[in-house]
Amino acid sequence: MVLMYAIIQNDKTFAFNQKSNNLMRHLKARIKASGPMSVAEYMKEALTNPIDGYYMKRDVFGKDGDFITSPEVSQIFGESIGIWCLNEWMQCGSPSTVQLVELGPGRGTLSDDILRVFSQFQKMKDVVSVHLVEVSEKLSEIQEEKLKSQDSQTITETQPQTDETVSHYKHCKSKYGPNVYWYKQLADIPRKFSCFVANEFFDALPIYKFQKADGSWREVLHLSSSDKRxxxxxxxxxxxxxxxxxxxxxxxxxxxxxxxxxxxGDKTDTFRGFYKHQLHDVLKDPGRADLTADVDFSYLRHMAGDSVSIYGPVTQQQFLYNMGMVVRLKKLLDNAKPENRKDLVSGFEMLINPDKMGEKFKFFAMLPKKDKDHIPAGFVPSRAS
Ligand SMILES: C[S@@+](CC[C@H](N)C(=O)[O-])C[C@H]1O[C@@H](n2cnc3c(N)ncnc32)[C@H](O)[C@@H]1O
Incomplete structure (x- = not known):
């Protein structure tokens, strides 16, 4: 598919008038040499170009970065996901090996919080290993710093691994005991019973855009014939x-x-940029700002097919209430030093307030089809909600 971003943007030339950074020069040269570039190619280059991509060089999270994510806001977020995985693993009969697979782990905070929960359950701690899908080596170093045991050495694989079972690019022992492995792509992870988790990963994947012009789409789509957008x-x-x-x-x-x-499946134009916590022109300074698009959960449901049962999306507020996180907050407050209580409350409030992260963020789950009579935790309304 070839669709120039300039067409969608009502004929703004592709940022040619802006001051060039390295990535911009590379993109211009590509367009000059091989013609218009799709939005997806542009997004992929801006975020994950191996040299100048947004995620490849620095820590972009938190107050000094461009945006903040739920695991960075409060430990309650990661703990609720840890409890969810533990519960569903037990529902599946507590298999004797389990891989915790996180896609796009950022600073590694979510896996850290999940592993802390797992470490309270010896049976789980003994059988779990951690598998992180991270395209950015810089971020993988930050994850390693967070997760690694003090007395463990990280082994970096020096040559491509061809054996299916060792296709990771590095590994170490975590401070909680289980081993941690890093991969560039999901396909490289061994095929075993796995708990897959992802927060703000899918919104970083490149999107194609389609515009209706004179009553017809610029690109024909199977799933769009009955769409009102x-x-x-x-x-x-x-x-x-x-x-x-x-x-x-x-x-x-x-x-x-x-x-x-x-x-x-009801939103249209959601592609946007963030720089220093502010909205940012997506065509300006590629590689400097985060680019993101809302996840279309109806599309994920459609693509997952019939071999799994699907739950949600439910709002983050509903999920956290249903998981009993109000009780967890009370417990944390009881044990907290007075000076930390305010942060605990404001972090939780940020996660659940509908005007902050409570409604925009959604949870979506998949389980094997045979579990179809079982509704997973967090998706069943609790009395506390
Ligand atoms: C928005 S961040 C989310 C970070 C983290 N999950 C959190 O909640 O704090 C996106 C993460 O996905 C990684 N990422 C982006 N595109 C990727 C890709 N195609 N393959 C693997 N990782 C990718 C980024 O490097 C980063 O770690």
């Missing part, structure tokens, strides 16, 4: 990942929990 964003990369997870869960066993901001 005149502008569409489609993320085939997300479709590929979700199908791979669905196949693995149905064949090897496992569970999947995804948290992201998104909609259920």
């Amino acid at each position: 005149d502008h569409l964003e489609v993320c085939p990369a997300a479709g590929v990942v979700i199908r791979e997870i669905a196949d693995r869960i149905s064949q090897d066993g496992g569970t999947c929990l995804i948290a992201d901001y998104g909609h259920d």
Whole structure:
């Protein structure tokens, strides 16, 4: 598919008038040499170009970065996901090996919080290993710093691993005991019972955009014939990942929990940039700002197919209430030093307030089809909600 971003933006030339950074020069040269570039190619280059991509060089999270994510706001977020995985693993009969697979782990905070929960349950601690899918070596170093045991050495694989079981690019022992392995892509992870988790990963995958012009789409789509929208964003990369997870869960066993901001097939133009916590022109300074698009959960459901049961999306507020996180907050407050209480309350409030992260962010789960009578924790309303 070839669709110039300039067309969608009502004929603004592709940022040619802006001061060039390295990536901009590279993109201009590509367009001059081989013609218009799709939005998806542009997004992929801006975020993950091996040299100048946004995620490849620095820590972009938190107050000094460009945006903040739920695991960075409060430990309650990661703990609720840890409890969810533990519960669903038990529901599956506590298999004797389990892989915790996190897609796009950022600073490693979510896996850290999940492992802390797992470490309270010896039976789980003894059988779990951690598998992180991270394209950015810089961020993988930050994850390693967070997760690594003091007395462990990180082994970096010096040559491409061809054996299916060792296709990671490095590994170490975590401070909680279980081993941690890093991969560039999901397909490299061994096929075993796995708990897949992802927060704000799918929104970073490249989208294609489709505009209705004179009553017809610029690109024909199977799933769009009955759609009332005149502008569409489609993320085939997300479709590929979700199908791979669905196949693995149905064949090897496992569970999947995804948290992201998104909609259920009713939004149109959501592609946007963030720089220093402010909205940012997506064409300006590629590689400097985060680019993101809301996740279309109806598309994920469609791509997952029939081999799995799907739950949600439910709002982050509903999920955290249903998981009993109010009780967890009370417990943390009881044990906290007085000077830390305010942060605990404001962090929780940020996660659940509908005007902050409570409604925009959604949870979506997949389980093997045979579990269809079982509704996973967090998706069943509790009395506390
Ligand atoms: C928005 S951050 C989310 C970070 C983290 N999950 C959190 O909640 O704090 C996106 C993460 O996905 C990684 N990422 C982006 N595109 C990727 C890709 N195609 N393959 C693997 N990782 C990717 C980024 O490097 C980063 O770690």
